[in-house]
Amino acid sequence: MNIGQYHLLTVDRLTNPGAYLTDGTEDVLLPTKYIPNGTKKGDKLNVFVYRDSEDRIICTTQKPYAKVNEFAYLKVRDAGNVGAFMDWGIDKDLLVPFREQKNKLQRGQWCLVYLFLDEKTDRLAATAKVAKYFDSEVDLGEGEEVDLLITNTTDLGVNVVVNNRFKGLIFENDLFHDVLEGDRIKGYVKTIRKDGKIDVSLRKEGLENLELGAQQILDELKKNEGYLPLHDKSDPEEIQSLLQMSKKNFKRSVGILYKKKLIQLESDGIGLVKLS
Incomplete structure (x- = not known):
């Protein structure tokens, strides 16, 4: 086995x-x-x-957060003489030996690790030296749905592992809802960079997303007596706060609604023309 x-x-x-x-x-x-x-x-x-x-x-029958040859974002339960012991969802902790740590791990710290089978002991262990386990040749297409592992937050956004193979990033303006470290969720490839890293969105780009955004704006208009104080000069942060969407998606969605004559553009916002 x-x-x-x-x-x-x-x-x-x-x-x-x-x-x-x-x-x-x-x-x-x-x-x-x-x-x-x-x-x-x-x-x-x-x-x-x-x-x-x-x-x-x-x-x-317990379910660990990851199995062999997978990445996981785990919390250090304890640190001992042989290494750090990670909470990975089952009663027996997962060991990250000292030789597999980039910096000495401390109790309570969270860390991205990769699970492997130690050839000498035939035991399952983990390493925090994860760089060599990422694939550099990306065989994904823009717009493709992918599996994401949420890791740490940076000034740019949230780092993720894509399909258990690639390094990825969700930029802050593409975070349409809260995500938690260690979560496994679905996302979409936005851009593939020359260095093999992937920019990811939590929403699908293109017409499908625009129609979804247009409907969302309509729903919010109906909740707010047919008016929203948002327009093409509004701050992206204000749009994201009220609608949980990027300014780019907001402008495109407003364009769809305007062409369908469902809204009217006002100097300080948008108004509902008719219910749909």
């Missing part, structure tokens, strides 16, 4: 220590506290396989 991976296994027998699950060739123990209520022989369970503190291969 592959350590650091999920396996769909069959319950072979139930004992005092727990349930022994099998793939037909190997057995692995699922300790009693992780056995779902009502489990019986012959049931199939999706479990995560790892080594416990006594170096035994066991499994759990």
Whole structure:
């Protein structure tokens, strides 16, 4: 069985220590506290396989924040003599050895790590020296939907890991709603830079997004008695605060509504012409 991976296994027998699950060739123990209520022989369970503190291969029904060969943004639960122990969603902490730390990690600190299988010990571990694990040759297209891992905030915006392969950034003016460190969400490729880094948006660019933005403005107009104090000279921060959209998207969406004769442009805002 592959350590650091999920396996769909069959319950072979139930004992005092727990349930022994099998793939037909190997057995692995699922300790009693992780056995779902009502489990019986012959049931199939999706479990995560790892080594416990006594170096035994066991499994759990708990869901770690990441598995082997994946990035994760984790909090240091404790720091000891051998390295930092990260909270990664299961009872057994994940070790980042001292040799795998760029700077000494402290309790309570958050850090982007990459999970790997240590060839010497056959144990799952993590490294904070993540640069070498990013792909530099991007095979994505602009506008493509991608999976994002939210990491740290900078002056420019929020750093992300894209599709568990690439470095990315959501610029501050593309943050249409709050995101939390460690979140895994969907996003869209906005721009691919020459250095292989990717600019990401939380909304899809193009007509689909413009129609969504136009409808959002209509909804806000109806909530505010048919008037919004926003126009093409409004500050981007004001537009984002009221509508959670960029100024660029606001202007394009207003253009759609104006062409459809649904709004009228006033000196200090926009007004609703007719309900839709």
